[in-house]
Amino acid sequence: MNEIISKINSSKNLEELDKIRVSLFGKKGLITQEFSKLKDMPNDEKKEFANNLNRKKDELNSAISIKKNELELIDLQNKMKAESIDVTLFNEERSIGALHPVMITMDKIIEYFLSQNFSIENGPLIEDDFHNFEALNLPKYHPARDMQDTFYTDDKRLLRTHTSPVQIRTMEASKPPIRMICPGAVFRRDFDLTHTPMFHQIEGLVVEEGDKVSFANLKYTLENFLKYMFGDVKVRFRPSFFPFTEPSTEVDISCIFCKGSGCRVCSHTGWLEVLGSGVVDPNVFRQVGYKNVSGYAFGLGVERFAMLLHCIGDLRSLFEGDLRLLEQFK
């Protein structure tokens, strides 16, 4: 009996304990077999035998049930330990935001012009006809207005189609010398592989009294700027037309992908167009009441720069918010 009790007490888990229970009380169990002896026993012995056996049965049952409780408690404790959460522990991977590639490019451009002593100016996104067109030598019904598909809010106001109106606002608000850039969003009714209804430009304007500023200054500044942005590239000034500059040029760099030998990105020309610029048209100075001054201006699309610098093929992908693209810029 003692041996069985100590076996019960030393069982290590519920399964082991249950095996012992079956070996005692199962169909062929020790105690069950003892009870079956009763029927063949003479009556006078039966009572004592049964009493004895019942006592053993109770003793064993209670030993089993005590051990069972003990083992169940241990089980529960182990389970709680395994499933517990330490709320003071914080090691989950946190996703950290990053600057958008357009903003990274914008910052890089701004940094350059700050280093060249340019100031940063701002203007409203909702412009009036005068600043967006008229003062920039684009009178009503001028065919060049067709170059820019405009969102009008009413007869007089519109979402600015370029950052050039900030040239006018800056000149209205101050006197030469002016040496400014204006980064910001612009809006046009356009949507395809290379156009989105909202994009970003950086405008530049330099004005000095007298005839100090010439095309040579423009060329020097832009050549150095483009080498800073794109490395060792050739820079080409191509005659063009903008109503607010005369002469006007579009500026190309030798293709950064094929080094000028011709590829798909440069349409096999070896050149990539990157900005517009020119010597400020006297009509523009007249509109703001400036006399006896000279200057140059330029404007560029930030997305175009970002796409070239990071080999992005579809402009629209910059505005889809796809984390797989954006996370590459962390």
Ligand code: DAH
């Ligand atoms: N505003 C022009 C555009 O959106 C870009 C531009 C060209 C700006 C020549 C200038 C400039 O300041 O001189 O297409």
